[in-house]
Amino acid sequence: MPRATAGSLIPHTVKGETGAAAVRAVLAIVLAALLVAGCGGGDGDGDASGEIRFLVFGEPEELEAYRNVIRAFRRVEPDIQVNLVEASDRDDLLARLSTSFAGGSPPDLFLLNYRFYGQFAARGVLEPIESRLESSDVFQPDDFYPQALDAFRFDGELTCLPQNISSLVVYYNRDLFRRAGVPEPRPGWTWNDMVRKALALTKDSDGDGNIDQFGLGVEPSLIRIAPFVWSNGGDVVDDQDRPTRFTLDSPAARRALEAFFDLRQLHFVIPSEEEVESEDDETRFLNGRTAMVLSSRRATPAFRTITSFDWDVAPLPRHRKPAGILHSDAYCMTEASGNKTAAWRFMEFALGPVGQRITARSGRTVPSLVEVSRSPAFLDPKARPRHSSVFLDTIPVIRRVPTISTWPEIEDASEGILEVGLYEGVSAQEVTRQLNEATRPMFARAEK
Template identity: 50%
Template sequence: MPLTLRLILLALIAIAPVACTLPGGSPTATSSISFMVFGDAAEKAAYERLVAEFRQRHPDIDVTLIHIPGQSDYRKRLGVDFAAGTPADIVLLNYRRYAAFAAKGALEPLGPYLDQSTLLSPGDFYTEAMTPFIWKGVLMCIPQNLSSLAVYYNRDLFRAAGLPDPSPDWTWDDFLQTARTLTQDTDGDGDIDQYGLGTEVSLFRVAPFIWQNGGDLVDHPQTPTRLALDTPAAREAIQWFVDLQVKHRVTPDAVAEAAESSESRFLNGRLGMFLNSRRGVPTYRTITGFDWDVAPLPQGRQRAGILHADAFCMAQVSRQKAAAWTFIEFANSGEGQHIIATTGRTVPSLRIVAGSPAFLDPQARPANSQVFLDSIPFIRTVPIMETWVDIEDLAGEELKRAFYGQATVDQAIAAAIARAQPFFGASQ
């Protein structure tokens, strides 16, 4: 281990919480808390490491890790548990989804805890990560990460096709031409065996391209009253995104995607590029059959990325608030974020960890992790509103219809706006 990294780690480990009067009181002699997360096996292993290290530091606090593999199942479990009044003491929530719980008073505000912490300071975090978790003027959760959408690419397939690595300033046209070159019928049977691009089809995926083209998702980002997907700039970006499939055929169609997901194709070495945030890295590090790296999103009229951020949130009904805060505080300290960063799971929300070898490790893939830090100044967020999940889901259904050739872009946009409209009134 390099001397500089050893010194950083020793300094982080030497820091310990100083006793103080917390909003939730002090931990009891023996406290038991639960912590619920989602993700695949590699992500689960990352949080198991975090919990194990915490137990070494705080043997008087027992942490039960509850792992739900799928995001959909995780969201359902959250809804059921909170409705029943039996949520885990600590849950991971995305910034797009916490507002529904905050609006119902289901979350314990963590701003007062942070204000009294001697281990954490608001100024240590990227403001781009912290600001979205402020609800009605109060910080509700502590973000562990901030990532933008990025392009994961198979370097072996690029080399085989005679393509250079993507440049930092590549354009939409460059991106499309690359995807075309990588889309191939490798065995000559008339069917595409290798696609140039794979992506989730959702409003969240198309959003950065809308922003890059000068459009927006809603009419007023701070006080939205409707979707604004029908503006010329937004429509043009959506058409470009949809044309990747219906016109250029560089992504799998609905049948091919149902047969095998794009992420699976990437893992198996039969997909040139895949759009994802940083959270895919622990899984991609299991790849042994080919070389891969990460590139920034291609640029449109202006640079723009989209925030991916999860935060540690405390249930308001928790009976062990002090113990829960002790874990949240540790998880987001330099030591705690270092543990998760080395697994590849996060772009740390702590500036010092994001700039350290724990994240920018030249020996660990992706080699170009700096891409995520360079994108931070251009990150934008979706609206923070309690009904945004419903709006996003409905719009996503319509975008899929267009992407897979079941509706025109204009039909999809009109349907998305109409279906989503009732949820804007419900959030006010």
């Protein structure tokens, strides 16, 4: 008899349930289905048991979602113990991975953004998972958004499986817009529309000569600038798969850079570097002192704690055409794992319909499974943001940065150079010259 799975037997949604109640309701259905079927999910390797280690980092709400997934998994696979290993931040996670790979004792699984996984894929320390995915009874490749799945192919080989497919959006304070009589942003709005709104919402409330409320918050980083370069018809690098240099010195890319730097140097709608150091953009938004902030779905759990004002999300404004940038994390299995059957069994559960519904309800993820992304687990009309569909509407125009092994170094080297353009008024032409000078050796060293 064909194997019944939790993924194939749960309904699209458990209506009227949220949080722990939703988890319990889904689990009841899953457990009943598995009892009827007489077996659990798997990769065709038979029974699985033992312990696996799963390395992650994240905000408290995100970590609690992973604990909920592990608890749910334990109820359907009691012979497998998943030990959650919590890193303090991304740098700590990367350091732990590098050390454990060098010492021959890496975790069985870890969660990492596509921008940082190439350095490990290039070393051959990740377990290819294409064959497992294709033989799975829980999901198939076509069940995932291809933009997220393709981000984790290295030299054509799928090495990790994505849990989310976020994009950059504009979070905005609806109350500040209303009080200022400024229309809320709508799909199709332009860069100039955003600047005009930001100008109208930047205020010196007490007349002391200092700005108390800024119209916009955005960090000077490649992943914030890239979508506007693409929107203006430019490219970030000369070759997506085998890049050798930045192409931000092209006319279209340079004009996008100039417009970005003008946010501070000409319009003064974003805080100075010193003001950001004392209160970062997202904290300033939380405190009601910034009208708009650019961020990914990562900011949603924190913003859901806001009780003093209403907020929502809008798509990125465009220059010449709509564009977005991929934000995606994936479960990666290590080649040195001593319990790959159990590790894959947990991946199937966590990234299947049950697990993705649990993490989606935390607010942190835009599910990589198409079905779950279109369910109330993500599009809950009672949960903020009201227009979570904006994240899905952006998927067709999402692009990504390269995944070469030295990309993290390239991002780090670029950050300080972009900062002087935004905060100190260094010209876009000089910024692009410095970027190429600093990063060309890193591009050359990349294991592509």
